[in-house]
Structure formats: C-alpha cells, structure tokens
C-alpha cells in the first residue's frame with residue numbers, strides 16, 4: 001500500500017520498467033557498496049576504496065559540473081534504486097560526450113535493465129541534448145556490456161591495446177560511438 005506521506009518519485013526519464021532520477025547524497029551508501037563489488041569494479045575505472053566523505057563530495061560536485069550529467073536508475077516496481085548512469089566529459093561546442101552505466105545488485109543484471117537504460121540515455125543525448133556523437137569505452141573482457149552497446153546501435157571504432165591492467169593482466173579497451181545521423185536513420189526507418 002502506498003504511504004500517503006511518502007514523496008512522489010522524481011521521474012526525469014521514463015522507460016517501460018525503469019526510470020531515471022537525479023542522484024542524491026542520500027544514495028551514496030548504495031553507490032559505495034556497488035562500486036566496491038569486484039564484479040562491478042573489474043569493468044570500471046574505480047580501483048581504490050571509496051570513503052563516505054569521498055562519495056558524498058563526488059555526488060555534490062558532480063551535480064554542479066557543466067560537463068557531466070548523472071542519473072540514478074530506479075525500478076518502477078517498488079521504486080528500488082538499482083544503479084547509475086551518466087554522460088561525462090561533455091563538450092557542448094562539439095555536441096558530444098561519453099556514456100557510462102552500471103547495474104548494482106547482481107540479481108538485477110541480465111534482466112534487460114541495462115539495455116533499457118542505454119536506450120533511454122541515447123535518446124536523451126540525441127533528441128534532447130542535440131548531441132552529434134555519443135561514445136563510450138568498455139573492456140574487451142566485458143562481453144555483457146558489449147552485447148548491450150551493439151544491440152543499441154553503437155559502432156566499434158577503435159581499440160586501445162592493453163590499456164588497462166585488471167586482475168593481473170593487460171586488457172584491451174574498446175571504443176564505441178553512435179552518431180546522430182545513425183541514430184535518426186534507425187528511429188525514422
């Protein structure tokens with residue numbers, strides 16, 4: 001039963017099963033928990049322990065940065081916060097930026113949420129922000145992420161050979177991008 005005292009959710013972007021809302025400092029413990037999980041860390045740049053203070057400051061500083069848009073991923077069913085997404089290193093003159101995503105709870109991965117979130121963010125980038133290009137970097141070992149990005153239409157444009165060191169070995173970084181004309185060609189087909 002809905003609590004009449006509870007605040008209505010802030011829905012910034014809405015999909016079938018998830019919505020995206022602003023990240024709040026009160027989310028910081030969940031972010032710390034997820035970004036400490038080796039299953040997530042091995043696919044992200046983060047490798048150092050994150051203190052409460054660091055995470056709170058990161059959330060606060062990101063909210064006011066003009067080159068970054070971050071959003072929390074929430075399940076419509078139960079308003080459960082399950083991850084984070086964002087567009088970073090935005091260059092407004094060049095109308096481009098770099099996409100990122102993670103789904104935190106292990107049982108929430110491989111349920112189609114990552115694909116849904118990626119589609120929402122791609123649409124936001126091209127249909128709201130008027131981007132010309134959205135890119136991303138992933139690791140050659142991250143087959144699940146590669147599947148999501150290729151499903152949504154990202155094109156592999158390059159490889160940075162052995163650019164990251166993960167769990168004792170060097171791994172290739174893959175660069176993907178999607179251009180506005182490619183996005184609109186598919187949406188208008």
Ligand SMILES: CC(C)(COP(=O)(O)OP(=O)(O)OC[C@H]1O[C@@H](n2cnc3c(N)ncnc32)[C@H](O)[C@@H]1OP(=O)(O)O)[C@@H](O)C(=O)NCCC(=O)NCCS
Nearest residue numbers: 043101102103109110111112113114115138143144145147
């Ligand atoms: C990568 C991530 C965002 C994807 O989100 P998700 O909700 O798990 O992904 P989805 O369920 O939407 O889609 C996963 C796809 O990968 C496929 N897949 C799963 N395991 C796979 C594997 N080992 N090899 C290839 N494909 C695989 C699934 O079948 C599914 O494809 P389908 O929709 O055609 O069936 C999520 O798994 C995650 O947060 N991982 C840890 C952090 C991370 O890697 N972030 C991205 C950094 S670039």
